[in-house]
Amino acid sequence: MQNLNLLTLACGCVCAIAGSTCAAGYSPRVGEPHPDFVLPGIADRKYVSLSQFRGQKVLLINFASW
């Protein structure tokens, strides 16, 4: 396991993850809406979208075990 420096969110482009063909990568910007997405859960393969948590504060953590 590692300790890793955060990525630099240098890209100025906001990619809509759903239907995106943008190659610039993940670059959420403060004050802008976060693009919505759907992914399966690791345990039950239940599909979850970000937008289903509208009305609640969300902390979104991209991580890896390695």
Place this chain on the structure above:
Amino acid sequence: MPAWNKELQKYVRDGKLVVLGIAQEQHPQRSRLFAQWHRINWPVLHDPINLMQVGGVPVVVAIDEEGIVRATRVKAETLERDFINKTFSAEGAKASKPVKATRPDLAALRRRAEQTRSAGAWRELGDALVLWEDVAKVDDAIEAYRQTIGIRPDDGDAHFRLGVCYRMRYETEQREPADFQRAVDHWTKARAVNPNQYIWRRRIEQYGPRLTKPYPFYDWVQTAAREIKARGESPVALETLPTGSELAQPDRSFDAGAGDVTSPDPQGRVFRDTQKMILAEVTVVPPRAKAGETVRVHVSLRPNGAHKAHWNNEAEPLRLWIDPPEGFEAQPRLLTAPQGDSPETAEPRRLEFEVRAAAEVSGTFKLNAYALYYVCEDAGGTCMFLRQDIPVTVTVDK
């Protein structure tokens, strides 16, 4: 991330915060084991293809009630003050287009890709197939990403995702010879498009030589299982156990070891496995080396189902001998595979070694490697001691 977890669990329990994890990982069981180990009580999502296009991990983003990003450099000490207890005004911000968490119409996605012949449409079809059909439609996903790359050869995401699909298929019964090498080749192409893409780079390093390893990738798996057992729980079982390179510690020097090991069949007298009782496959990571640099070679040996072949575990174990060309070094020169846990088993055996290319050479070099094994035909059938020469090709660039 684990350091944060205690605090986060409290906020989640108190209903103050939704924590949503996304694991950048091909194997969901490994993520499940990790979550169990750290007692993660929030949902973790599976993103085998890096749909999110994150350039590295971890990335923590705070998103308010209206779906607006409020912080991209979140700190544990200020999370409560600056985010949880704060009221944000959504004024002026436009909402993003919501995506339904329902199965996409795969046939419609395919029609659109075929009609528009757009790289993006093909990639979207590939993404939907992997995320919604998993390994069941992996051949279709491979085809979709290949279409993407045919139209847009520098689509790094498509190369990375295609590599993931090949590796996924490699781990199933549907595998085709060279699927693992194809995976490594496409990850390498992705990395050539963007050398700074951390997730892509790490995927090659996961299977690559110790010299370029930043850290051991999955050494935590054993610790996690032990600690979970000690808590009286049963750890999540892994379908695909980490292999040698995924467990290996980084090594800052290439030590070819003492030169006292000798070829176990120097005259080549052992009968060759002409019937292919054992099927051999070789993967070189990375696919090309620079002069003086190191590659890791993965050799997989599988009893041939067509012969109902199996290992004889009551005889001597399987050995692999490597003879590097002049100026090259192999480490180790002789490998021995662990025996199966009953007299007759048919598991694939994976052996890994590393090769350092000679300095100041370029071209394609052949290593002479061979395996010696006891293999039996059918249950209770004839057992033989056989040799198989395994060609290993290392391509070196100046």
